[in-house]
Amino acid sequence: MKLNHANLAVADVAATVDFFQRHLGFAVVAYRSDAFAILDDGHGFVFNLMVGAKGETIAYSRNFHLGFFVADEAEVASKHAALVAADVEVGAVNRTNRGPTGSVGFYCMTPGGFLIEVAASL
Template identity: 75%
Template sequence: MKLNHANLAVADVGATVAFFERFLGLSLLANRNNAFAVLDDGHGFTFNLMVAAKGETVSYSRNFHIGFFVADEAAVRSKHVELLAAGVEAGEVQFYKRGPTGSVGFYCMTPGAFLIEVAANL
């Protein structure tokens, strides 16, 4: 079985779509009045964003995040610099002990009010 899509509720679909297109390379497949959008990563994964139900507030656990693994440490650092230059608040690049060799990466908050991780295995 292959994981092929995820659906998240966000406070601002349009801003979140723009963030994923600009910084993470996803392509917009459909956007219905900034209430429901479908993004494609080009590798068989679709990412759906939708506004919360009327009267509902979007809230994710502080540990909830989605991850983007890149080729190497240089790519992590390049993306970090790009986000900071655009005014996006991103945490410091850090080394993590996971797996046999560990990884390097950082976290930042999206306009949709959930974290993303950009990392590379070492």
């Protein structure tokens, strides 16, 4: 079995779509009047974004995040620098003891109100 899609409710579909297109390379597959979008990462994963139910407050746990693992530490640094240059608020690049060799990465809040992580194994 392969995980092939996720669906998240967000307060601002348009801003979240723009973020994933500009900064993470996702392509828009479908877009319906700022209420629903389907994004494709080009690697077999489809990401659905939709507005919450009327009157619903959308809130994710502070630990909830989507992870993007990249090839190496240089790619982490490059993505971090690109986001900073685009005036996106990002956390510091940190090393952790996760996995057999450790990892390096950072977290960033999306316009959709959830974190993403960009990391690489060391």
